[in-house]
Amino acid sequence: MKNNVKVLRTKAGLTQQQLADTVGITRQTVSLIEKGKYNPSLKLCLQICYAVQAKLDDLFWLEKEEFE
16 A cells, blocks of 8 residues: 655654654554555554644545556
C-alpha cells in the first residue's frame, strides 16, 4: 500500500523511533509501513494519524484502480 507516512512523519519532526514509541510499535515496523511492506490495522493507522497530526486519507489512500 502506498502511503505518505515518511513524509508526514518527518514534517512532524519525528524520527522512526519516536513515532514507534508514540504508537507502541517497533522502529522496524514503522520502516516496513513506510516502505509499503506492512499493512497496519485501522487502529494503528489512526494512532499514526494522531501522532503526526494528519488525516487518514492524507496518510493512506488507494485509488480505485489499485484494487482491480
